[in-house]
Amino acid sequence: MALTIEVIAMLVFTLAAFWGVATWSLVKTLRQEDRKAAMLEAQERVDTYPPKALAELRAWIEANPNDSLADEARQSYNECVDVLESTDEHFYDWSESEVQSLDRL
Amino acid sequence: MGTAEAKTSRAEWGTRFGFLMAMIGAMVGAGNIWRFPYVMGENGGGAFVLAFLVLLFLLAVPGLMAEVALGRYTNKGVIGAFRDVVGPGGFVGLGVVVLLVNIALMSYYSPVIGWTLYYAVHSLLFSFTATGFEAEPFMMDLFGNSALMIGLHTIVMASIAGILLLGIRRGVERIVIFAVPALVLALVVMMVRGLTLDGASEGIAFAFGIEWGYLLLSETWITALGQALFSTGLGWGIALTVGSYLREYDDVPLGGGVFTAIGESSIGILAALAIFPIVFAVGADPDAGAGLAFISLAQVFPEIPLGGLVAIVFFVGFFLATFTSGLLITEVSVTTLAEETRFDRTQTVLGVCGLIWLFGLPSAYSADILDYLDFVFGNWGLPLATLAIIGVIGWAIGPERIRLLAVNKNAGIYIGSWWNPVIKYVIPGVMLFIMAYFAYEQWGTNEMIGGMIVLVTFPLIGYAIMSIVDNGREPTDTAELVGGDD
Known part of the structure; x- marks a missing residue:
């Protein structure tokens, strides 16, 4: 059974909306953490x-x-x-x- | 009794990643694996995903921000946080309600973790691919063997106690930073295996096919609402407790709100991609709950190449998902009771785990009792806890004050004033609606009667306990009482 365009589009949207947002927020918050740690080390x-x-x-x-x-x-x-x-x-x-x-x- | 020194400094997460994994580990449980994929497929697929996503951003993300912020702001467990907000006295009993609900929840969740442990062990023994294996009798034998169930429940609670004894950083954090990535990896491996099977696309179509008409059905939205609230563990005291161990410069809204709610839901999406291609590829029936994990899936492993290894990946991952949730659910009681009593963390861990073990015996003995408690606490106990926590934030301390003093302080993203009415009106209103709706749906049943008993007695018990405990207590800061031992 071949997947329809509609199903594929929904799959892509779902992955972007969930895994995309989760990955973005994880990377962003970990980078912020690194930056804060560096700043705290430099200027307390x-x-x-x-x-x-x-x-x-x-x-x-x-x-x-x-x-x-x-x-x-x-x-x-x-x-x-x-x-x-x-x-x-x-x-x-x-x-x-x-x-x-x-x-x- | 604990020494004063033991309670003068509070534990903190060692790393940002540790905090984030603790949040995900706590919220991702059995429901993400054996309920979400099926609920999604049965309620319009993509249409359900849209409804679910809207409700996640509208309710779960802001609600989790509020709960984590309260924990971080007070740096205390549930009861201490409530006392800081409402002042000493009977109303701190709302915190006791949260505690009682958590203990009740864990008492019947521990046997569920025991099931997953049993299947994980049997996957390592390659039982599911052995000649003559039959999934349904195998499961019924387990459920019918009370001694085995009690033994598994005992092992689970003893393991949880052993880890919690090590403290927040050396115990909980050390486990979750490996367990959560291992769960994700396990599901990815299983997804790859499933998607490479003939007929896998039918499973994808079941889960992600779109039936727009479902968006017009109230049942779709109520199911999505329940999933958004219960799957994220909003208002159960877990996010508050985990947030109370945040460090001074840590962010709340990005990690505690957006990442936690969307990240934990992403595991459910991944589970759908991991499970249904395999189930449909071998022509098994899609199902939910124990039937999906322990019958539908267990019987397909012998049918697929490398099935024995895939079974190990799935059941070990499934066990990790449930076990980390149990760890953090138990930590809610440990943190607050270590703060509120003269017992040190070791004594509190042993006391709490012993109590949960004792209360869990009936659920371990009989799956019917487990089902009953799950229904009562799932429909009324947990919404009551959510109402208590979000109600205190919305109506006692006030959303604007917590937003200015805790949510936006050191925040990774800015949260505007739109957040205030969501916390004050929308979430409490939704929780009241949910409890009323379930009561209407179950009117006159034993479950509904049990739920009403919980709704009435838990607040009364909490109020009575804290009226006595806080009698004569001055309304001052109680920061000298702290939990954790790191």
């Missing part, structure tokens, strides 16, 4: 948030200053700002101007 600290997530964190802290987790959030924010300002190489895609525009909370 790594920035913890990408620009968009850090901006969201700041906005949330400013909107919820009395939240029970606000102090912890502030600490996480400041930690990331400190690392960005004190290290040359950044894990996330930070531009120099973005880093310079940051200030502690």
Whole structure:
């Protein structure tokens, strides 16, 4: 019995959607791990948030200053700002101007 | 009793790969091998794959991110994590519910691992290709031999205890980094063998043929929903526990969410490609459950060239899939009880494994009891655990706070605010729907009554236990109680 084009197409799509995505995510996360390890070895600290997530964190802290987790959030924010300002190489895609525009909370 | 020193530092995964394999090893179990391929073929093939994929990305991926993030954020097992979120008191009992469900689940899963062990051993003895072998009597002899079943259950729990005694890094991680790749390799070898047989294309057509009409059937979506939620182990406390051993700079959403959900489902796809070409090539009946693995497949091995070796590859791989799941399911209880009691890890491992062994005796003795418990906990116990975990994240700590403080911190991919309503409304709503749907479907049966007993008594027991245990406890950080011994 020969396979129809439709079955073959579905097979290819399924392999791409499952094994393709799983392989991509595995390779990406292992590469990120290697990069973080190298950065930690070189500069001991790594920035913890990408620009968009850090901006969201700041906005949330400013909107919820009395939240029970606000102090912890502030600490996480400041930690990331400190690392960005004190290290040359950044894990996330930070531009120099973005880093310079940051200030502690 | 454990010393204070033994609980001052918490174990961590030694490598990123170790964490990822632990997640996959935990989630890939018997269902991926003996259920998913058949369910796929019977529910529209490619149409089912599409429905399943949509639900994976909509529910399982975000849900697993949330569960891993809670474990990583609190650095505690189930009960400690719940206490950190809701404060000391009776509501920490929701964590006890998760624990009870895990112990119940493992009590009947251990005999299933015993079955796969028995078949793996017989594959090494080339029993399936021996003259006069008959698959169905062979299986019925096993199920009818209570002493043998109890013996296998004992060996399984003793083996799990032996590995867990070594700790997270030296025990669990060391096993999963070899077992999971070995399982994948085993299925690939079997797939290659199957695809090179005459008539293999019929198996491919069964699994991947598309019947679009199935996308309009509610049954297709409910089956896909059950598969997406149960196969990924969402909300069972496993992802929370595994996530609690993550290191400071580790990512959560890419590895704990996307890779885990899609990776473990990929094993099911691979199983379909490995099993059905062989089954159809020799004209055996496609089936699900024990019938597929232990009858349909067992009887085709003598029919194909190199069948004895293929049987070894399949059954050893199958055993590894179930065994690693059992290892991590048991670790959920070990981690949290080592933190919450004065017992050290060794004492906790022995206590938990002993308890599971004891509770597992009825299921090992009778397959009917096993089936009953599987139905009750599969339909109501596990959704209840999922509801407890995702409910606490969605409604107690709040999805926005956990997203900002844990999910996106050190993340490999950015997760936007679309994630919040999925955690807060969609997943809890779906779990409530599932429990109600199964209750409606099974109205008045013994299974439904058993399920209702679980739904009512487990939260009450949990609430009562934690009201007593946490009585007078200050709502402060309890980070001095830690699990693992690495």
